[in-house]
Amino acid sequence: MKRVLTILSLTLAALTLSAQTVSFDKGRFQKGDDPAWSAPGFDDSAWREVTFDQSWETLVDYANGYGWYRIHVVIPSSLKKGKVEAIMLDLGAIDDSDQTWLNGHPVGKDGTFPEEPGGYSSEWGRRRHYVVDPSWVKWDKDNVIAVRVYNYGDPGGFYRGAAQVSKPSLKDFAKLTLEAGEGGYKAVLATSVKTSGSLHITVTDILTGKVESDKTQKVTVPSWKEKPYFCALAPQKRLKVTYTDPRFEEVLEAEVCAPYILTPPAPATPRYNGPLVFGVRPGSPVIFRLAFSGDKPMKYAVEGLPEGVVLDPDKGVLSGSCAQEGDYPLVFTATNDKGSASAQFTLKVGTQIGLTPPMGWNSWNCWALSVSQEKVMSSAAALINKGLADYGYSYMNIDDAWEAEYRTPDGRIEANEKFPDMKALGDYLHSNGLKFGIYSSPGDHTCGGFLGSLDHEQQDAEVWNSWGVDYLKYDWCGYSKVYDASKDHSTAACIRPYLKMQQYLREQPRDIFYSLCQYGWDKVWEWGSYIDANSWRTSHDIVDTWESLYVTGFVRQPDLYPYAGPGHWNDPDMLIVGKVGWSSSLRDSRLTPDEQYTHISLWSLLAANMLIGCDISQIDDFTFNLLCNNEVNAVNQDVLGKQARRDVDEGGIQIWSRPLADGGTAVGIFNLNETSVPVRLSEALGQIGLEAETVRDLWRQTDIPTEETYMILPHGVRYVKVKP
Ligand code: GLA
Numbered sequence: 001m002k003r004v005l006t007i008l009s010l011t012l013a014a015l016t017l018s019a020q021t022v023s024f025d026k027g028r029f030q031k032g033d034d035p036a037w038s039a040p041g042f043d044d045s046a047w048r049e050v051t052f053d054q055s056w057e058t059l060v061d062y063a064n065g066y067g068w069y070r071i072h073v074v075i076p077s078s079l080k081k082g083k084v085e086a087i088m089l090d091l092g093a094i095d096d097s098d099q100t101w102l103n104g105h106p107v108g109k110d111g112t113f114p115e116e117p118g119g120y121s122s123e124w125g126r127r128r129h130y131v132v133d134p135s136w137v138k139w140d141k142d143n144v145i146a147v148r149v150y151n152y153g154d155p156g157g158f159y160r161g162a163a164q165v166s167k168p169s170l171k172d173f174a175k176l177t178l179e180a181g182e183g184g185y186k187a188v189l190a191t192s193v194k195t196s197g198s199l200h201i202t203v204t205d206i207l208t209g210k211v212e213s214d215k216t217q218k219v220t221v222p223s224w225k226e227k228p229y230f231c232a233l234a235p236q237k238r239l240k241v242t243y244t245d246p247r248f249e250e251v252l253e254a255e256v257c258a259p260y261i262l263t264p265p266a267p268a269t270p271r272y273n274g275p276l277v278f279g280v281r282p283g284s285p286v287i288f289r290l291a292f293s294g295d296k297p298m299k300y301a302v303e304g305l306p307e308g309v310v311l312d313p314d315k316g317v318l319s320g321s322c323a324q325e326g327d328y329p330l331v332f333t334a335t336n337d338k339g340s341a342s343a344q345f346t347l348k349v350g351t352q353i354g355l356t357p358p359m360g361w362n363s364w365n366c367w368a369l370s371v372s373q374e375k376v377m378s379s380a381a382a383l384i385n386k387g388l389a390d391y392g393y394s395y396m397n398i399d400d401a402w403e404a405e406y407r408t409p410d411g412r413i414e415a416n417e418k419f420p421d422m423k424a425l426g427d428y429l430h431s432n433g434l435k436f437g438i439y440s441s442p443g444d445h446t447c448g449g450f451l452g453s454l455d456h457e458q459q460d461a462e463v464w465n466s467w468g469v470d471y472l473k474y475d476w477c478g479y480s481k482v483y484d485a486s487k488d489h490s491t492a493a494c495i496r497p498y499l500k501m502q503q504y505l506r507e508q509p510r511d512i513f514y515s516l517c518q519y520g521w522d523k524v525w526e527w528g529s530y531i532d533a534n535s536w537r538t539s540h541d542i543v544d545t546w547e548s549l550y551v552t553g554f555v556r557q558p559d560l561y562p563y564a565g566p567g568h569w570n571d572p573d574m575l576i577v578g579k580v581g582w583s584s585s586l587r588d589s590r591l592t593p594d595e596q597y598t599h600i601s602l603w604s605l606l607a608a609n610m611l612i613g614c615d616i617s618q619i620d621d622f623t624f625n626l627l628c629n630n631e632v633n634a635v636n637q638d639v640l641g642k643q644a645r646r647d648v649d650e651g652g653i654q655i656w657s658r659p660l661a662d663g664g665t666a667v668g669i670f671n672l673n674e675t676s677v678p679v680r681l682s683e684a685l686g687q688i689g690l691e692a693e694t695v696r697d698l699w700r701q702t703d704i705p706t707e708e709t710y711m712i713l714p715h716g717v718r719y720v721k722v723k724p
Contacts, residue, residue, distance in 0.1 A: 024073050025162040026051045027145075029059070033066035038101040038146045044070045052162060055095065055155030057480060064447070067157060069147040077139040079167050087137060088168040089130045091147065092160045093547070095540075096122035098149040105136045113150050119583045120152060124540075125547030131168060131192075153447045153477070153541055155519075169249055176243050176252040184233040185256055187241045189219065190226030197245035201231055204238045206260045209711055212237065219243070236260045238713065253675065255714055257593045259622035262699035263629040266390075270294040270334035272343035273630040274392035275637045279348045279355040279567070282325050284511040287470065289433025290316035292334035292341065293390040293630075303331040306347070317433035322349045352567040353511045354534035356637040358471065358609050360395025360435070362574050365544075365613025369401040369448050370584040372418035373425055375615070382616040384432060391628045392637065395471050395513075396429055397437025397611065400448040413451060413460050426468030437471030437513075438464055442497030443478025452478045453501065461504035461512075469512060474501055476518035494522040499531045506532075515571065515609070520556065525563035525570055535569040535609050542573040544580055544589040546715055553602045554654065554672065564607050564643035571609045575599070578614025578623040586615055593622065594716035597699065600626050601668045601719040604636040605644035605658045631698045632719065635666040644668070647688040653677060653712075657688055663724030665690060666698070671712035682706040685722065695720040 028047035036042055047070065050059045056067055079087055089107060091100065097111025097120065108130040111123035137143060149157050174191040189199065196219070203213040221227050233239045235258045243252040266273075274291030286309050290300050300316035306328045309320040316334065328347040333340060348355060361379055363371040380396045383389045402422075404414040415422050426436045440460060441452035453460045453474075464472065479497055486493060498516055505512045516528055516536040528536040539556040542548050552572050560570045577596045579586040591599065603610060612627060619627075635658065644658035644666065652673035658666040669684050671677045685691065685706060694703045698719045704710075712718055 020079055021164050021166040022073065022075060022079070023162045023164045024071060025053065027069045027071035027158075029056060029067060029069055029157070031056075031065065031067045033068070033148065037068045037070065038104060038148070040103045040144045042070070052092075052158040052160070055159040056151070056157040057155050063156070063477070063480065064152055064449070065150070067149050067151065069149065069158060071145040071147070071163070072142050073145065073165065074141065075137050075139060075143050075165055079165065080134065080139060086168055086173075087132050087134055088166045088172060089132050089145070089163075090166065091128035091130075091145075091163045092158070093125055093127055094147070094149055094158055095124040095156050096120075096149075096151050096153075098128070098147055100128065100130065100148075101146045102132055102136050103138060103143055105133070107132050111150075118585060120150065121582065122152065122541075122543055123545075125543060125545050125551060127547075131172060155540065171248050171250050171252070174243075174245070174248065174252060176241060176254045178231075178239065178241065178254045178256045181230070185231050185239055186228045187231055187254065188226050188228045189221055189243055189252075191221050192223055194221070194223045195245045195248075196220040197243055197248075199229060200242045200244070201229070202240045203231070203233065204240070206236050206238050206257060206713075233258050255675070257713065259593045261622060261625040262597070263625040264701050266293040266628075266630075268295045268336075269339035270298060270336055270341040271630070272332060272334070272341060273390060273628075273633065275356040275639075276344070277346045277348060277355050277639050279350065279353045280322070281351065281353065281511050282323050282349055283321050284509065285321055285430075286318050286347070287430055287433060287435050288318040289389055289394055290318070290332050290334065291390050291392045292316065292332075293387060294334065294341075295336045295338055298334045298336045301333045301335075303333075304329055306349070309347070315433065317431070319430070319433075322347070325350050354513050354569070355566045356639065356641070357569045357607050358395050358513055358515075358535070358611065359391075359393045359633070359637070360397060360437070360611055361393065361616060362397040362399050362437070362473075362611040362613060364399035365574050365576060365580045365582060366586055366615045367584065368399075368582040371398060371401050373420060376425065377428070379616040380429060380432070380434060382619065383434065386616065386619055386624065388612070388616060388619075388624070388628060389432075389434065391630060391633055393610070393612065393627070394433065395435045395437050395611070397439070397471055397473065399439045399473065400446045400450060400475070402438070403440075403446070403450040405451070407451065407456070411456055411459055413453075413456065413463055422467040430468055435470035436468055437473065438467075438469045439473045439475060441475045441477045441479060442501065443476070443481060445478035447475055447477040454479070454482065457501050458504045461501065461508055464512070465508040465510060468510070470510065471513040471515065472501070472505065473515045473517050474498065476521070491522050491527065494518070494524075495527055495531060498533065502531050502533070525560050529563070529565075529568035534567060535571040538570045538572055542576055544576040544591055546591065546595055549576065549591065549595060549599055550672065553599070553606075554670075557606055558646040561643040561645040564641065566639070566641040569607055569609060570643060572603065572606060574609075574611040574613040575603065575627075576613055577626050578612070578620070579618045580614050586618070589614070592715060594713045596626055597719075598670055598715055598717045600632060601699075601717045602656070602670070604632050604719075605656050605666055605668050607636060607638070607641060607643045607658075610636055629699060629701070631696070631701055631721070635660065635698065635721070653679065655684060655688055657690075660721070665722045667695075667720050667722060669712060669718045669720075671714060671716055674714050676711045676713050678709045679712050679718065680707075680709045681718070681720070690722050692722050695722050
């Protein structure tokens with residue numbers, strides 16, 4: 001808003017104008033970076049013409065780094081009519097960070113560039129929407145919109161269709177935001193037109209729905225000013241602020257929740273929270289940690305262990321191996337000074353691994369390229385000490401940036417100086433019943449520009465085996481070069497590099513969970529299981545914004561339910577709760593508390609890989625509550641392995657349901673609207689053919705009546721289980 005305030009001049013009487021629009025869907029593109037390219041007079045006639053419906057990789061064979069677009073557009077003077085002296089430039093979403101000029105004047109910037117303090121950060125999902133000073137427009141003549149883009153990871157640039165220039169409405173000039181502060185929030189009304197109206201502030205208790213404070217105050221803000229109003233907000237409360245100026249077409253609204261904890265604390269007595277089944281191939285090492293919450297120390301016992309598999313009774317860690325195929329029913333028991341608990345479990349020694357979706361951690365969403373052995377160790381230690389391992393989280397996966405710059409003369413891959421001893425890291429993880437994951441690319445380089453496995457597949461698989469690797473994320477990235485050069489773009493060509501690595505992984509004397517990462521291209525879900533992959537990414541990289549969560553979860557996943565099952569899962573990408581940042585400096589997830597409940601509920605329904613993306617050593621109570629709800633996780637890990645389907649999508653309410661092994665059904669009712677929506681539970685269930693007097697509220701872990709109306713908060717969820 002500040003940016004808009006400094007560049008705009010307008011008068012108030014513009015309200016009556018009807019919107020008019022000029023759309024454009026192509027421009028000129030040049031890779032590289034040169035400040036001279038923002039100048040309107042620069043000769044771009046030699047630049048390549050590109051359309052806005054495909055990423056720059058597809059159009060110009062260019063991956064990571066800087067690229068510029070120059071768009072020539074005639075802006076008709078009809079947009080000038082009336083008295084609002086401003087135009088609106090809407091460029092849609094751009095991948096990843098960018099800066100825009102109109103005829104040489106800076107109009108906006110989203111995300112940050114690598115050379116800036118704090119480094120690169122992506123804003124790929126956000127709509128680029130700028131109010132622009134009309135004195136910069138050349139009416140009825142050629143105007144140049146220059147856009148400098150930095151892309152990291154596929155895909156890059158403009159690829160979401162047409163952009164436009166239009167006449168704004170008054171509401172575009174005033175903005176109501178809530179900024180977090182000490183003990184509450186600052187409601188900021190910023191406006192570039194003088195406005196008089198009323199500000200309405202309500203505080204509601206999230207759990208009881210009771211309105212605790214309801215105030216209205218008259219407000220006048222002169223043009224170009226912003227006024228802050230402090231609103232106290234205690235934990236478990238929701239704040240809603242609306243602003244009404246009778247001359248505006250719409251009411252401005254902003255709503256926020258203080259983080260609120262729904263998961264009841266675990267009892268002090270032992271309770272089993274882990275998966276009920278584990279698959280291992282005959283002779284492969286068994287690495288499994290019994291996931292019991294409750295006061296420590298604990299003593300563990302297991303009945304029915306096959307020959308060769310042993311238990312560490314103090315740590316609750318199974319190791320060894322079993323030569324004989326078969327289903328081994330086991331009984332796990334844990335005892336502490338408060339009591340004892342047992343759980344029935346099946347160890348399946350056979351051909352399939354990954355019988356439930358992998359749960360664990362991956363370094364990318366927090367540390368990205370700054371990951372180090374020390375950081376992995378600190379998250380691994382926290383996984384155990386803070387109790388997340390007691391909920392079944394067990395994979396510790398290093399993403400990109402562990403690779404040394406060069407291979408040894410005999411072609412062996414090595415870790416860089418940030419990882420002094422990979423074997424020791426693997427041993428430490430295994431001795432605690434945790435599993436070790438690594439990352440590579442079928443290309444000659446990874447997305448982060450590190451060494452890939454091209455032409456060294458067998459050697460790399462052997463090196464990973466020597467370190468004790470249990471999981472490989474294999475990321476397409478640099479393979480585009482090989483794929484494009486071959487001119488063969490068939491499905492067989494997409495499969496080839498993945499099949500090749502699978503062959504070498506299978507030759508190793510240990511089980512390596514095989515996770516494909518190629519962003520959902522070529523309908524990977526249709527062929528992933530045929531090459532014995534254990535999961536495949538179904539979408540582009542997720543970031544911690546609602547737009548990204550919405551596109552990844554609610555747009556890309558609904559049709560994929562037939563393809564998931566024990567041993568092979570759809571992977572909508574890693575979790576974006578807790579402290580993330582894709583750099584060495586981390587921040588709290590930008591998702592609201594309700595968006596975070598939605599995220600975890602949806603991933604639970606989707607039988608998605610549950611890979612925590614934050615620094616576990618800094619995990620707070622709210623994030624722990626999200627990740628360690630045993631009933632929510634039990635749905636994710638359900639042994640039937642069926643992924644939820646979306647049954648209803650109406651008026652911003654979506655209902656997803658997932659059949660469970662015990663005959664019950666998990667149901668998520670999501671509110672994708674910007675305001676709260678009352679939902680009568682019996683009616684919502686009736687819409688998908690279910691009936692019940694009470695259902696289990698999975699987050700609250702309590703039975704609730706269905707003949708009641710529940711408020712579902714903006715971008716929030718009611719997540720229930722209809723019992724068998
Ligand atoms: C791609 C992947 C990400 C991450 C990075 C690493 O963008 O999709 O998940 O692995 O590469 O460079």
